[in-house]
Amino acid sequence: MTLRLGDTVPxxxxxxxxxxxxxxxWAGDSWVVLFSHPADYTPVCTTELGEVARLKPEFDKRNVKTIALSVDDTESHTGWISDIEDTQSVKLNYPILADPDRKVSDLYDMIHPNASNTVTVRTVFIIDPEKKLRLTLTYPPSTGRNFDEILRVIDSxxxxxxxxxATPANWKDGDDCVIVPSLKxxxxxxxxxxxxxxxxxxxxRMTPQPNK
Incomplete structure (x- = not known):
């Protein structure tokens, strides 16, 4: 299935x-960041998983739970987690879904055949407490994800x-905002x-951030 913004995620x-x-x-009444990986023991993803673990206090402040997905099984995940913790000097503090049967990958349209028929592309899903899809980002294998940007989007x-x-270009928490045009x-x-x-x-029309 193809998921579009505003859809209820499966x-x-x-x-x-x-x-x-x-x-x-598991999600409960939290926001969720679900992010997929093509396989265990991949170098860019190893750095990403470590970075998300380091950012847990920032996600917690925003009522966000994080969850990763890789198409390998839980036994493989166990070994990879050991590597992540060793190389990234951080304790992994969130789950990695095992998806060897591609069930979740297919539900969330993570397999892009022109990229690979067998492994997921590196997608980010931001899901709100009503289980509505609010953002998707898809990255190529060579480019690590920018989790500061993901936090910025959640703030927005x-x-x-x-x-x-609404929030203008390059907005960060605390900056001026745009008043929606419908308000007259x-x-x-x-x-x-x-x-x-x-x-x-x-x-x-620009205004100071209302909740600051």
Whole structure:
């Protein structure tokens, strides 16, 4: 199946490095970052898994759980985790799904035949507490994922879900935001944005981040 933004992601039950996981139950009311890997013992992915482990306090602050996937089995994962912890100097603190039957890979459309018929591409899925897909990113094998960018997107999604703003190019938490164009009533604007705003154009109005 093809997953599009706003779709409810499919549930699954699959073995992992931390035992059997029912995805919906495991996710609970948290946001989730699910990121896939083509195979165990791959060099770029080894660095990525270590980086996500180091960033756990940042994900925790945002009510985000992380979970990786590789098409190899749990026995292989156990050996790879030992390598990750040794080479990246960090304790792995989240599960790696085992997907030798490609069940989850097929559910989430992680197999791209023109890249490989047998292994997953390196995709990131950001899923909200309602199990809605909010972002996908797909990387080539040669380029490590930028997890600072993934945290930035989560900050933007969580902010814009609760305030009538969008985030401009290169926005980071604490920067000014864009007021959504649909909001036009001056009294409503005054109420929603007590810090004021700057009208650069009628459609481009900048305001300090509302929740800061």
């Amino acid at each position: 549930n699954f039950t699959q073995q992992s490095s931390e035992g059997e996981i029912n995805f919906y139950d 999604l969580q902010l814009t879900d609760h305030h009538s703003v 009533d001056p009294e409503v604007l005054k109420e929603k944005f007590p810090k004021g705003y700057t009208e650069v154009r009628s459609y481009l």
